[in-house]
Amino acid sequence: MATSTERSITVDGFRWQISELGDGPPVILCHGFPGLGYSFRHQMLALAASGYRAIAPDMPGYGGTDVPRDIDDYTNERVSDALIGLLDALGLDRAVFVGHDFGAPVAWTVALRHRERVSGLVLLSVPYMPDRFPLRPSELYASLARKHFLHIHYFQEPGVADRELDGDPRGFLQRVFYALSGDYRYLDIWQHPSEGNGYLDVLPDAPPLPWSWLTEDEFAHYVEVFTRTGFTGGLNWYRAYDANWERAARVGVAQIEVPTLFVAGANDPVVAMSGAQALDRMRDTVPDLRGVHLLDGAGHFVQLERAEEVNELLLNFAAG
DSSP states (O other), X not given: OOOOEEEEEEETTXXXXXEEEOSSSEEEEEOOTTOOGGGGHHHHHHHHHTTOEEEEEXXXXXXXXXXXXXXXXXXXXXXXXXXXXXXXXXXXXXXXXXXXXXXXXHHHHHHHHOGGGEEEEEEESSOOOOSOOSSOHHHHHHHHTTTSOOHHHHTSSTTHHHHHHHTOHHHHHHHHHHHHSTTXXXXXXXXXXXXXXXXXXXXXXXXXXXXXXXXXXHHHHHHHHHHHHOSHHHHHHHHTHHHHHHHHHHHOSOOOOSOEEEEEETTOHHHHHHOHHHHHHHHHHOTTEEEEXXXXXOOSOHHHHTHHHHHHHHHHHHHO
């Protein structure tokens, strides 16, 4: 089995850690929380075997990539522009961009700001959301957190969640991977109060590994990396919500004009929280939407939980 090549590349003083596999038209794979470029290992193998060059960076704040101190450096605009700088450094004119979780808004921001550099767009888990919240996100989340445990609100205060998660990387990762998978109802966590609870207090106990979609060795890689780096870089993406909201005021409602594919688990809590109207809104604002696929039984980590199905959809889309 082919293995990817890992290397560091510095662009304008910023160090990226990227994994690469294959030759041919490039596909840039952007992960979310708590992920790594490694989270696309199954897609990289399938893409390389089909004649594509798969490139999976550790996103800013993660793994071997630099951890910016300025929260603005975690905004969709800043990261999307940094990805274009990475594309330039790699000598690539255009690429298919794939984004999961936080990687999805970054990928669609690349398509909005740099349309000529994007040959196709694949959104995993998070549908395109062109409409701006009526309230500042931190205020909205604080309001919801008066009645429910809301991780987005808990993550806002620097240092609080960082200390908790850094104190037990293995316990947190195993429990959050399970809680967000298709085998658990993540929204049950909302039944817990915010007052007096940390994230580990409300996450369910996870069954022992291996699972059908995650081996002990694969899981150990995440534990090793996050034990070394801590979680602050990943948590800073949540702390950039307000900055993203402020920038959205300048953009307004924009259509995505590149060919686009959407894939998610039917049990993904992001889809449940977004609601069916979000999928309808995406159809209205993405004229060249080539498909909306909700995979039965899968949860948030659809590219891992249903790797073969995601690979087939991704390859068919890229070929088109």
